[in-house]
Amino acid sequence: MEIISIKNxxxxxxIDKIVQTLSKGGLVIFPTETTxxxxxxxxxxxxxxxxLSYKSRREGKPLSIAVPDQKMAEQYVEINQSALEIYRTFxxxxxxxxxxSKGKTAQGVESEFGTLGVRIPDYSLVLxxxxxxxxxxxxxxxxxSGKKRPYAVDDILNNLSGKQIKLIDLIIDVGExxxxxxxTIIDTTMSAPMTVRQGDRDIESAVKIDQGEVDFISSxxxxxxxxxxxxxxxxxxxxxxxxxxxxxxxDLGVGKTIFAKGIAEFLQIExxxxxxxxxxxxxYDYIRHNxxxxxxxxxxxxxxxxxELERLDFFxxxxxxxxxxVEWWDQINQFVGDDLQTKLIKILISENQAGNRELKIRxx
Amino acid sequence: xxxxxxxKIEPIILAIDTSCDDTSVxxxxxxxxxxxxxxxxxxxxxQYGGVFPTVAKQAHxxxxxPTVKHALKRAGLKMKDITAIGVTVGPGLxxxxxxxxxxxxxxxxxFKKPFIAVNHIEGHLLSPLAKRNSISxxxxxxxxxxxxxxxxxxxxxxxxxxxxxxxxxxxDFVLIKNFGNxxxxxxxxxxxxxxCLDKIGRMVYLGYPAGSVIEEFAKKGDENRFKFxxxxxxxxxxxxxxxxxxxxxxxxxxxxxxxxxxxxxxGLDKQTIYDICASxxxxxxxxxxxxLEKVLENENIKELWLGGGVAANVTLRKILRFKAxxxxxxxxxxxxxxxxxxNAAMIGLVxxxxxxxGDFIIKPADLGKIDRNPKWRVGEKDN
Numbered sequence: 001m002e003i004i005s006i007k008n009x010x011x012x013x014x015i016d017k018i019v020q021t022l023s024k025g026g027l028v029i030f031p032t033e034t035t036x037x038x039x040x041x042x043x044x045x046x047x048x049x050x051x052l053s054y055k056s057r058r059e060g061k062p063l064s065i066a067v068p069d070q071k072m073a074e075q076y077v078e079i080n081q082s083a084l085e086i087y088r089t090f091x092x093x094x095x096x097x098x099x100x101s102k103g104k105t106a107q108g109v110e111s112e113f114g115t116l117g118v119r120i121p122d123y124s125l126v127l128x129x130x131x132x133x134x135x136x137x138x139x140x141x142x143x144x145s146g147k148k149r150p151y152a153v154d155d156i157l158n159n160l161s162g163k164q165i166k167l168i169d170l171i172i173d174v175g176e177x178x179x180x181x182x183x184t185i186i187d188t189t190m191s192a193p194m195t196v197r198q199g200d201r202d203i204e205s206a207v208k209i210d211q212g213e214v215d216f217i218s219s220x221x222x223x224x225x226x227x228x229x230x231x232x233x234x235x236x237x238x239x240x241x242x243x244x245x246x247x248x249x250x251d252l253g254v255g256k257t258i259f260a261k262g263i264a265e266f267l268q269i270e271x272x273x274x275x276x277x278x279x280x281x282x283x284y285d286y287i288r289h290n291x292x293x294x295x296x297x298x299x300x301x302x303x304x305x306x307x308e309l310e311r312l313d314f315f316x317x318x319x320x321x322x323x324x325x326v327e328w329w330d331q332i333n334q335f336v337g338d339d340l341q342t343k344l345i346k347i348l349i350s351e352n353q354a355g356n357r358e359l360k361i362r363x364x
Numbered sequence: 365x366x367x368x369x370x371x372k373i374e375p376i377i378l379a380i381d382t383s384c385d386d387t388s389v390x391x392x393x394x395x396x397x398x399x400x401x402x403x404x405x406x407x408x409x410x411q412y413g414g415v416f417p418t419v420a421k422q423a424h425x426x427x428x429x430p431t432v433k434h435a436l437k438r439a440g441l442k443m444k445d446i447t448a449i450g451v452t453v454g455p456g457l458x459x460x461x462x463x464x465x466x467x468x469x470x471x472x473x474x475f476k477k478p479f480i481a482v483n484h485i486e487g488h489l490l491s492p493l494a495k496r497n498s499i500s501x502x503x504x505x506x507x508x509x510x511x512x513x514x515x516x517x518x519x520x521x522x523x524x525x526x527x528x529x530x531x532x533x534x535x536d537f538v539l540i541k542n543f544g545n546x547x548x549x550x551x552x553x554x555x556x557x558x559x560c561l562d563k564i565g566r567m568v569y570l571g572y573p574a575g576s577v578i579e580e581f582a583k584k585g586d587e588n589r590f591k592f593x594x595x596x597x598x599x600x601x602x603x604x605x606x607x608x609x610x611x612x613x614x615x616x617x618x619x620x621x622x623x624x625x626x627x628x629x630x631g632l633d634k635q636t637i638y639d640i641c642a643s644x645x646x647x648x649x650x651x652x653x654x655x656l657e658k659v660l661e662n663e664n665i666k667e668l669w670l671g672g673g674v675a676a677n678v679t680l681r682k683i684l685r686f687k688a689x690x691x692x693x694x695x696x697x698x699x700x701x702x703x704x705x706x707n708a709a710m711i712g713l714v715x716x717x718x719x720x721x722g723d724f725i726i727k728p729a730d731l732g733k734i735d736r737n738p739k740w741r742v743g744e745k746d747n
Contacts, residue, residue: 085569089634098571184580187571252563253611257554275555277563278533279457351615 003153003171011128014172018129022137026169027051029142029156030129032066032121034094034180036150039066039137048106051138054167055145063109064096064117066139068130073118076104076136083188092122094180096139098187109138115189125172141182152176216359217352221258224349224357228262231345231361232323240291242342243322247329250349255357256327259347260297263325267295275299276327280312293321301328306335318342375447375719378435378471379712380428382464383456383484384533386705387427389435391446392712396495399438400702400709403427421459428467443471448478448724450715452708454740456484461736469731478724480715481734485742486546487710488671489527489538491703492696494713522666522694526659530652530680531672532558532575537602537659538742540669543717548743549663550602550655557648558674560606564613564644568637578641579677585635585642590616592647594654602659609647616640649680653687660691667694671710676701 004014021028025047028039038054040047042065051063067073070087077099079087086097101116110116119139121127130137142150147159153173157165218224231246238244246263248256257275264273267286276282276299284295296317303309309332317324318341326332329346348360374394381388390400436442451468454461472479525540535557537550555563558575565574570581595608617640620632632640659665668688674680681697688695698704718724725731 082569082571085631086571088630089632089637184577186577187573188569189571251614252567253607253614255607255611257607272551272553274552275559278556278559 001165001168001171003173006125006172006174011125014125015129015132017170018172019133021170022047022129022133022135024169025050027054027167028137029153029168029171030126031123031172031174031177032126032139033123034121034141034182035177036142036153036156037066037121037126038140038142041133042105042109042136042138045106048108048138050167051140052108054164055140056164061145062111062115062117064119064139065105065109065136066119066121066126066130067136068127069120072130072134072136073099073120075102077101077116077118080188086186086188087120090186092120092127094122094183095119096183096185098185098189100189105136115187117185119183125174149179149182151179213360214358215361218357218359221255224255224258224359225262225265227359228259229266232263232266235343235345235363238343239293239321239323241320243293243318243320243324245318245324245326245340245342245344247333247344247346248325248327248349249330249347251351254349254351256349259349260325260327263323264295264297267293267323269295273297277301291321293323294319296322296324297327298325299327300331303328303331303335309335315339315341375716376441376445377448377450377480377712377715377719378432378443378446379450379482379708379715380432380464380468381452381484381487381706381708381711382424382428382460383452383454384460384706386707387424387431387464388706388708388711389428389431390708390712391435391439391441392494392709392716394716395493395713396497397703397709397712398441398497399435400707401431401435401438402702402705402707403431421457421463424460424463428463432467432471443475443477446475446477448480448715448719450480450482450711450718452484452487452711453481453734454483454737456736456738458736458738461738465734465736469734472725472731473728478719478726479731479734480718480724482711482714482718483740483742484706484711485529485534485536485538486714488529488531488534489540489546489669489742490543490713490717491671491675491698491710492669494698494703494709496699524663524665525667525669526656526663526665527669527671528652528656528684529672530557530670530674532556532562532573532674534672535604535606535652536742537655539663544721544723546743548741550604550659552604552606554605554607555610557604557606557652558672560610560648561645561674563610565641567613567617568632568640570637570641575674578645579679581638581641582645582679583642585638585640587639587642587646589639590643592643592650594647595651597654602655604651604655606648606651609644609651612647613640613644645677645679649683652680653683656684656687660687660693665691665693667696670695670697671704673705676704 018028022041025044027050029036030039038051040051079099083097083099096117096119098115098117101110101114142156144160144164148155150156153171216227218227235244248259250256261273268288269284269286276297280299282297286293286295344364346362350358352358376393379390387403391398449468449472451464453465523542527538527540529536533556535552536548539547539549561578562574565578570577592609592612595605620636624631670684675697685695703709
């Protein structure tokens with residue numbers, strides 16, 4: 001093991017030394033804007049195994065990678081819109097951005113679910129050696145798992161076994177770091193839409209609902225509820241005979257749940273209809289004029305495959321007497337296809353300039 | 365048991381909670397938490413970004429046996445040392461609840477232990493009462509003394525207490541008239557407070573779940589830069605509504621993005637995002653505080669307790685503690701963030717209280733009547 005003090009060595013020599021060590025599969029302890037980090041070549045299996053035994057007791061926790069820029073990140077992870085925004089706004093900086101991995105790192109780096117955290121540290125020495133090395137380096141704090149946060153080289157060495165110390169090849173010592181917190185983790189792997197996705201609807205749906213005429217304009221929650229009540233009254237025979245599916249789309253906070261509340265009022269469901277986002281499915285029994293059935297209120301913003309849809313028993317709940325209200329219908333439109341054995345009413349809610357809600361309704 | 369000690373013997377409860385994400389098993393002695401194990405499924409759920417019912421059930425099935433064993437081992441206890449079994453029977457996800465209930469029934473029958481059905485929200489309500497097990501065997505006597513002297517610990521609870529539960533799934537005001545005697549006097553009529561913050565986080569691309577990132581970012585932001593509206597000021601009741609804050613955030617983000625485009629910027633800058641987080645969090649907490657004040661004004665509340673996942677938020681604790689001080693009442697919150705999230709220790713604590721009141725089932729034949737109760741509200745009649 002070699003310890004280089006940054007004061008006595010010129011920058012170029014330090015970078016060369018780090019790159020040489022990493023190239024040989026060595027383990028380097030280096031400073032960052034958060035804590036001291038432990039780095040090895042993230043694409044070299046032997047090097048990663050060495051790091052894992054250095055950290056000890058990882059219990060399957062994934063590592064992250066440090067890269068010098070977004071360009072290199074793109075080679076290792078799929079950067080979606082959400083991640084792109086974070087990269088643009090917050091990197092380089094003390095953040096770990098989790099994305100779907102492209103599977104190009106050594107085993108043990110990405111999570112068992114195929115996701116990978118990426119760091120672009122705001123620390124010029126690190127960016128310089130990453131650029132020179134031209135490969136990603138593992139980004140994990142230099143302490144052994146569960147030990148003191150490493151702000152000084154002594155913090156690290158005093159808490160390691162002799163065996164662990166032997167695994168270190170190079171330490172870059174810049175003295176004690178400012179006691180900043182570890183990086184904030186931002187998980188962007190949820191590919192769910194922030195807004196209604198334009199593209200999907202054009203391709204998948206026969207009805208381009210968003211381009212059609214506005215059917216209703218509502219200036220209050222009560223009006224939106226009344227529109228919902230009229231709609232279900234009109235389709236009441238359909239509900240009794242085969243069940244009815246109502247697919248709602250519209251941005252966050254536009255009033256999809258308000259529409260569902262209107263339907264619940266029509267069905268004379270007592271109690272409050274709350275958001276199903278957290279639970280995926282809320283189920284309510286109703287009795288209206290001696291006719292009973294169930295209302296299902298679903299939220300599909302997190303659903304990305306037909307398999308998930310089936311796991312939620314979506315197709316099984318479509319029964320005579322049942323009213324199924326789906327928020328974020330466009331998430332699943334493509335998975336439903338011809339399997340829907342009953343009538344579908346699609347509703348797109350948007351807000352106009354005047355702050356009123358515009359509803360476009362299509363019966364399919 | 366033939367203990368001849370004069371002092372009251374506190375029941376030792378093995379408690380199970382599988383109401384949603386986490387398989388949790390705890391062992392408590394009265395109010396003292398001996399072990400509280402949360403076998404986190406968070407990673408498992410991250411790919412779905414929430415609680416996916418079938419996945420949760422499968423994971424609970426795999427986790428439950430090892431977690432029970434682990435809890436006993438960590439506490440250094442055997443099943444024979446356990447007084448009774450407590451388990452969450454609702455509210456929660458039905459398939460997940462079932463796994464915990466079945467395990468608890470099996471244990472109750474096999475080891476002939478009383479079975480105690482617990483409401484998950486009652487767990488959050490009483491979680492501020494949990495005490496650390498700082499008493500090692502050696503220091504036991506010494507600590508017992510100091511426990512008695514400590515006025516905070518020794519002071520008798522003054523009822524009625526107002527319990528505030530704030531989490532990803534709930535925002536409730538519950539009047540605690542006594543242990544086992546509750547009345548839900550206010551609740552959110554749409555999104556829960558934690559859920560609202562999560563969704564606002566989504567609007568500024570903070571990933572999912574965004575709650576903890578928002579708390580982090582709010583510390584760096586200006587909470588007064590954007591004035592979020594105060595919802596439901598006209599309504600006389602104690603109910604809350606967060607959908608208006610969500611809508612306000614959406615329009616705010618759209619407007620700020622348009623302004624940024626006009627200025628030739630690519631999108632929102634870092635400080636603006638910090639300020640949105642700080643302002644949104646402030647808006648959500650201000651709404652809770654406003655309704656809380658209403659309760660404190662009109663009801664004769666003697667103590668204020670805070671529980672639930674968002675109770676781990678330091679700012680929320682600070683605001684509520686300050687308010688309690690203003691009204692000259694005692695404020696209590698769980699001693700650790702682990703006790704704020706879903707955990708079995710709080711279930712054990714409730715079970716211990718129920719055991720002391722004789723509210724449990726002994727006959728195996730009666731266990732058949734116990735079923736999961738996914739919508740069980742606190743304040744409703746026990747099943």
